[in-house]
Amino acid sequence: MGGTVEEAISAFSSGKPVMIFDSAFREMETDLLWPATAATPQVIRRLRKDCGGLLFLAIGDEIGEVFGLPWLQDIHSQKSLVEENPVLGHLATNDLQYDTKSAFTLSLNHRETYTGITDKDRALTTRRFGELAQEVVNSGMGVFEAISALGNEFRTPGHIPVCRESPGGLKTRQGHTELAVSIARLAGVVPCTIGAEMLEPDGDGALSLSDARDYASRHGIPILTGDQISTAFEEKELD
Numbered sequence: 092m093g094g095t096v097e098e099a100i101s102a103f104s105s106g107k108p109v110m111i112f113d114s115a116f117r118e119m120e121t122d123l124l125w126p127a128t129a130a131t132p133q134v135i136r137r138l139r140k141d142c143g144g145l146l147f148l149a150i151g152d153e154i155g156e157v158f159g160l161p162w163l164q165d166i167h168s169q170k171s172l173v174e175e176n177p178v179l180g181h182l183a184t185n186d187l188q189y190d191t192k193s194a195f196t197l198s199l200n201h202r203e204t205y206t207g208i209t210d211k212d213r214a215l216t217t218r219r220f221g222e223l224a225q226e227v228v229n230s231g232m233g234v235f236e237a238i239s240a241l242g243n244e245f246r247t248p249g250h251i252p253v254c255r256e257s258p259g260g261l262k263t264r265q266g267h268t269e270l271a272v273s274i275a276r277l278a279g280v281v282p283c284t285i286g287a288e289m290l291e292p293d294g295d296g297a298l299s300l301s302d303a304r305d306y307a308s309r310h311g312i313p314i315l316t317g318d319q320i321s322t323a324f325e326e327k328e329l330d
Contacts, residue, residue, distance in 0.1 A: 094313030096277065096323045102313050103278035108134075110289075110307050110314040111270050112300050120144070120288045121303040121314070124271050127221030127283035132210040134285070135217070139210070141306075144288025144297075148217055148253045149194075149271035151282030154224045155255035157237045160196040162255060194257065194268040200249030207250035216251045219244060221283040228281065256282070261321050273320050277327070 099109045106129035112121045123142050125134050138146050150160075164184050166172065173179045184193055200207035201216040223244060227237045256272045257264035271284040289298040289306070298306070307314040 094307070094315050096315065096319055099274060099313040099315050100278045103274055104280060108312050109274055110303060110312050111267070111274065111317065111320065112303060112314065113267055113270060113317045114265065119300075120267065120297040121300065122267050122271060122286045122288055123312075124274065124284050124286035126275060126278070126280045127217050127285045128225065128281060130214045130217035130221070130285050132214045135210040135213045138285070138287040141289070142287035143290035143292065145252065146213065146285070146287045147268075148199075148220060148251050149268045149284045149286065150196075150220075150224070150253060150255055151272045151276070152256040152258050152260065154228075154282060155196060157227055157232070157234055158224075158241050159234060159238045160253065160255055162193070163195045163197070164193045190264070190266060192257070192264075194254035194264075194266060196253045196255045197247045198249045198252045199245045199247055200251070202244055202246055204250075213250055216245070216249065217285045220251070220253075221281055221285075224283050225281040261324055265317055265321065270317050270320055273324060274315070277320070277323060 094109070103109050103126060106126055108123055108125050110121055110123050113119070123138060127148060135146070167179050168183060187193065199216055199220065200212070201219050204212035204215060206212065207216065223240060227240065232240070254268040256269050257266070261269050261273055267288070271286055272282045275282045275284050289303055290296070291298055304314055
């Protein structure tokens, strides 16, 4: 199955999955994605079993801003922290082969989880984060209140790694985080997307685009490229 942007928007707005291949010139990876608010134990299990890559929660920059979520790369390079923990200076993220800055922010567990790693626990963490983000956006809640609400329900570190969209979105960075957030924006849902990279089940690399398209066809999932999403956003801005 291929896919049009319209088909992907229809699926995602209904809580169904989409697949996104970034680019042959970037990571060359395909992600399987769901809206965060649609996360169930079955969704987490599907991501865990069918993908093989890291399960991550991609959030819009404005969500990261209102919750005060910092980029880990910025934290780990703070002078005072490096002086206190010299190993951080040796582990500096200064040699990424696909970008200049990592999208990772904090990792979270919902406070009602046990270990946080089970499908049930990760579904709760994911779903409630998406729901809380929507509640914060709808209410126009300020940063202080939003951070307090986040802390009431979540703790860090946890078993859901969170990736924050770069300011400016696809205009400044064309990574999986920005693409995952963008399909949520196009679908009119809160910009919080749960997903995982699809890896070769019997190999050492990312699942090929042809195999990803075969998977999409077998399961009736729309699959898009990063270029399709970027073009859709450009056209939307021109409307």
